[in-house]
Amino acid sequence: MRILVVSCNPWRKDNSIGNTYTNLFNGMEDIEIAHICCGGGTPDVDFVKYHLHISERNILKNLINPKHKCCRIITSSNQDMRALDKRKKAVDFMRSHRLQLFFLLRDLIWSFKNWICDDLKDFVDQFNPDIIFAHFLDRGYLNEMLFFLKEYTKVPVVVYAWDDVYTLKQFSLSPIFWINRFLQRKKLRKLSELSSLMYVISEKQRMEYSRLFGRSCRILYKGYDFEEQPTYEIKNQPVKLVYSGNIGTGRYKTLALIGSALHEINRDGIKAVLYIYTSTPLNLKMRRLLDYPESIHRMKSVPSEEIAAIQQEADILIHVEGFDLKQRFKVRLSFSTKLVDYFYSGRCIFAVGNKDIASIEYLSKNHGAVIAYKKSEIIRKLSRLINSPSLRKKYAKQSWECGWRNHQRKHIQSTLENDLKTLLHGK
Structure with a gap:
């Protein structure tokens, strides 16, 4: 054929x-x-x-x-x-x-x-x-x-x-x-x-x-060929959060909200750091909003083979969608293909986005992530994940099982x- x-x-x-x-x-x-x-x-x-x-x-x-x-x-x-x-x-x-x-x-x-x-x-x-x-x-x-x-x-x-x-x-x-x-x-x-x-x-x-x-x-x-779940070892200090992929369509604004939450969480000492890997060209506004030097590290785009290893080294993988009406409408039927990469890595996923967006709806229905549906929920739910290794292990397992069932x-x-x-x- x-x-x-x-x-x-x-x-x-x-x-x-x-x-x-x-x-x-x-x-x-x-x-x-x-x-x-x-x-x-x-x-x-x-x-x-x-x-x-x-x-x-x-x-x-x-x-x-x-x-x-x-x-x-x-x-x-x-x-x-x-x-x-x-x-x-x-x-x-x-x-x-x-x-x-x-x-x-x-x-x-x-x-x-x-x-x-x-x-x-x-x-x-x-x-x-x-x-x-x-x-x-x-x-x-x-x-x-x-x-x-x-x-x-x-x-x-x-x-x-x-x-x-x-x-x-x-x-x-x-x-x-x-x-x-x-x-x-x-x-x-x-x-x-x-x-x-x-x-x-x-x-x-x-x-x-x-x-x-x-x-x-x-x-x-x-x-992917979901056969055996990767082992999650709690070893990173501070806790390592990783986002990989496009940060357009308002996603950079939501990542900035996570940066602000981490800045507050890290006030008395660095507990967690977010690493952003993207090929999206960053303009001045994006750079300014993501300017949390101690809590956000902007990384260069790397080959997909390296991203897979980086994701498995993470404690929490981040998925975000924009909250603006324009961006919500733009992605409301979309499903991010990187979520399947996340499932395969066998790591806990923290997702942020409105519940009427298809990718967020999918994660909710399949219990594949900890989800903040509103901006006001980000710091509370993220703090809980950062401070609870057992909760991260629980959602790492649920994330991988979602991939095993559906992908x-x-x-x-x-x-x-x-x-x-x-x-x-x-x-």
Whole structure:
């Protein structure tokens, strides 16, 4: 079975797309994968052999000089790395400043469609996919690529939704946001209609999207081989708290609340320290809010293999969501894939967020974490955890058991493989 995966990001171990897709597909028998990346960066996985790179930079260059190629195979040569690193810095700036006009301009660049070229067609023809698998995302250029691939190959399309990219239950005062929202809704509706299968990330999203799109959606989680729970040894002094992952969508504000609580807890001596590992570019506001030198240590982003070891060295793993209305609406259907990493580490989880958010709702239903639903609960519940090793052990066990029940990788891969084979037989 040949699967063509399409995404906006490179297939890497240190981003959520690559990490999750590797978790889902690596180890499945009798599959071959090719990848089309509609964005910058370089891949770092071995089992995906074929990567095609298309960027708006090359699209613009092709408009000026038709001899310049829009599409190319990604390599790890120094020249490629330098060019892609420059683009990454520009995109990081846009991400940190949330310049939505940039994203509209990016869609405009892709609308010229000069990227539909012989190189792209040759790449697809040579791989000859049986199935196209892609992120269900509010990115016009990604969806235009999927519309072309569906028409060109006539093979089934499978989409995977991680966030609420469709409903109008959002909050923004920006007219650009709403213009983009309505434009993308039309394309997402069309993508849903032409796709043969739609996966979602949470039970809450399954219920809403099944109703909105008039179809049966299926939940697809990340998984691990949960066999034996790691031993939790109480040895860190002070107590070590670890947060790893994206701190956007208001999460940095909640981490700052934890920093404030730790500052109070540590008033008579350092009892606990929070270590934050993130690749999110930090602006001045983020740095200022997280400025608790004795209670918060901001760490550089590290490879996923190192993060796994860091999580197992922790006493408490932190999961947070934003409390602002805008951020709550943005993540209300989402389930953070790093929670499965947390479960697998067999460590106590302390979560902070409103109870109507899917990830918090999941942790509550499965008794997988100590949860502060309100800002006022943070210091009390966190103090209790820091001062009670037995409570940390109890929730470490419950966290791992949640993963054992719901995130067995062999079951997830078996279900995914059966679904895809059913599509092929249907074709």
